[in-house]
Amino acid sequence: MGYEILGLPMAYYIAMVLKVLVVFVFVLLTVAYATYAERKIIGHMQVRLGPMRTGWHGLLQPIADGVKLFFKEEIIPSQADKFAFLIAPLIALVPAFIGFAVIPFGETIEVGGYKIPLQIAAYYDTAAGKVVDVNVGVLYILALASVGVYGIVLAGWASNSKYSLLGGLRSSAQMISYELAAGLAIVSVFMLSESLSLQKIVADQANGAWYAFKQPVAFILFFICSLAEINRTPFDLPEAETELVSGFCTEYSSMKYAMFFMAEYANMVTVCAVTTTLFLGGWHGPGFLPGWVWFIAKVYFLIFTCMWIRATYPRYRYDQLMRLGWKVFLPLTLLNIVATGLFASF
């Protein structure tokens, strides 16, 4: 394969497409089975069995759910803004998935003389002898998180229903508030790594300790703020059933509802992957297993933690949530940055 496009060998593009396919399919499967795992885990925590009927111990449940949602009737409310109503689930879904492009999920592998880093938006620079990736990887993820808000806001507005509108407004206010705290929480990581490239951050943790140990406050704050940002329990106010029916997706049915559902779980997977990369050493682990196995294990542990939290804590009240975000988390993250600065310079 001697062809070159834009100064890069053909193999680079083939590897890129393959990586995209593998990661996308894997994330989709994880999303599907996260719904099953959530029902099973919470079921067992509440001394229930969870789904048992479809397949062995309910293993085919996600497929059955998918088929059911696919064949449901598609309803668009008569007073709804059609364009915004149709585009909202897509805007919610796409940023949730494309965040994976910058996350390194394994060590560089060698196939037929070409070195391929296990990260979608990266290539191996043979001249420099190192992996080149997006040097603003973390900012890219923050940017996508800020775009994801639109899906929910638009869904709430376009449905022309008071429950949807309130759900959408709540969620946008919540996401903007916690985005800030989450963004500031990882600033202290940049201060230690002196880079925004995720490859560099992972490499730094392999040489020293995980940032979860160096920056425990930032780690906990980032994880909690991310939970709030992706509307997971105990911060799932936009869809508080008792007050708002099901929030911004009240009027949605069929595949469009399924898209919101997938976006929620895909966001959870992305957030867990980002937390793993930033704080838990990424794909590094004891050498007896390949890097990507460690990466998946860490991500799955964090996903389990999310479900564990859901089974444990009740939902916050809205004013409590806002007070927590602005008056507790934001000052704490700022203090953490100042403390890191003092600690790093002396």
Add this chain to the structure above:
Amino acid sequence: METFFFMIVAAVAILASILVITCKNPINSALSLILTFFCLATFYVMLDAPFMAAIQVIVYAGAIMVLIVFVIMLLNLRTETGRRTKHTVLIGSLVGIFSLIQLVYIFKHSSLTGSKGVLTPELIHKVGNTEIIGKALYTDFLLPFELTSILLLVAIIGAVILTKKKI
């Protein structure tokens, strides 16, 4: 290849910005504006300025536009209520024509290539885009940077005082 890609993005950008001013529904205008910002971010990426691209999306598409959409939703502006009068069209076209004349004048009477700066693509690749911006911000442009932060602080305090008369 790059020119081809540029053409596509530029076409989308122009189409989206036309949609911003022609859409009847304010939400659709806002959405088109977001699309325009994304196209601008793509241009920044093509100009080898990924930091600017990310900031463009975070600040403009992510923060400012969310607030605009928020306001449109809260006021529940469904469709355009005020008619476009002849005056608005006239003033708008006058402004447009003068801007065009100005642009043509600028392009005619200045060199488009400009003089070369200190930063070369090789240097940017070696040191890193973000690092160079950070360094410039905290050394050469320290005073403007601090002044901007004071301005922002004043704005924040002003907003708090306006909304909370009794604290």
